[in-house]
Amino acid sequence: MDSINKEEIQKQFPQFEQPLLDGILKESVIKHLEEGEPIIQTGQYIRSNILLLNGLLKVYREDDEGNEFLMYYLEPGSACALSMMCTDRRETSQVKAKAVQSSDVVLIPAHLSEQWLAKYKSWHNFVIGTYRERFEELLQTLDSIVFKSLDERLLFYLKRHVETIGSEIRLSHQQIAEELNSSREVISRLLKKLEQRGAVTLHRNYLKVHNLEKV
Amino acid sequence: MDSINKEEIQKQFPQFEQPLLDGILKESVIKHLEEGEPIIQTGQYIRSNILLLNGLLKVYREDDEGNEFLMYYLEPGSACALSMMCTDRRETSQVKAKAVQSSDVVLIPAHLSEQWLAKYKSWHNFVIGTYRERFEELLQTLDSIVFKSLDERLLFYLKRHVETIGSEIRLSHQQIAEELNSSREVISRLLKKLEQRGAVTLHRNYLKVHNLEKV
């Protein structure tokens, strides 16, 4: 905790003006998350904005039977749009988030975030921008489910993974299936087809992506 | 156009402070839409915020093969979140909107909207609130597709329709099928099952919803 200083925040959020940075340092809490640790849990009332300093978070939806569905990954320098809208979450399905890698997050109390919206232009722009980006991302995800078949969705998923995390995907077929709300066997078959076309190479517990475009 | 006055805007947007209302009256354009008229078209760069004064708009997604998918309806007093994020829309799938009923909308130039965010607290809250609501709504829609089967999605669709428009649904099976990105025959069969259970009564070109809860 003490190892996180102004410089680190400034590095990830260079657009923030000085007084805002000071405010963040003074008022916010920095929390370290171990790999796999949840940050937003079911039914929890969110009272803080969450900014990601380093590491990687995964934001996903879960239904009442425990089925998961990946919404998007959060990278350092970005914020969780969901943590910004403290609506009541009584629905059966819940948004959840957890750390994919060991991460550090900045927790900003909701009432301060509200104040800062009016006070700091850079904060305001950041919040609005976050909404926009996540909205866009959610729309893309929606598209891929409504209009595309599973093989196309898998491609979309792999591409996004390569962009955010890298071309070496350290997940089992089972885990990929869960993120797409599908089943292992189906994902295995589709991955095998991709391998035959030279797009990926499969290994135990991980796979490498080569070229998804020409598939 | 001249029949729309300050009182009408004030009635739909009572939370706006006086100077903001004056600004809207002075700077914005009011546009009338006939039933079925599009307001956001494919690939169009959106330069205005759209507020709905009266009537009803339908916001939907369309893919490159012309398949539609309903996102949500917009009622008077609300705004189109999408018109607020003027990102470039080069993706294959497009968000579109059109009038379901004859409607009047207020078009607010994007640069003014930006200014007003800092200037008027009520405008700021309105914009943030719009993002939140639409985000929530989109999440619910996402849920229903990812986790639910078509019969449940149809129920979800009917419920939403009843809430926003009323229990008499003046659409053909074909039109309902399109909004769910399904096919007429399947929707016909599912509707018939609902009729047998007493939840709806079917007619030519319209249907009446009685009680969806106990199904």
Added chain:
DNA sequence: CGCCCACAGTGACTTACATCACGCAGCCAA
């Protein structure tokens, strides 16, 4: 070393939904 166990491959089957083909009924207009 051999045992175990999680991961992966595979064929057979089921299911949900789409698609096709056709018939029929109501309604408008020539």
Added chain:
DNA sequence: TTGGCTGCGTGATGTAAGTCACTGTGGGCG
């Protein structure tokens, strides 16, 4: 009236994906 159009009902069939049951395999560990 009659013809045609549009919306709706329905069986037959196709297809993508989920499920089940089983086999194979590689890697860690006693």
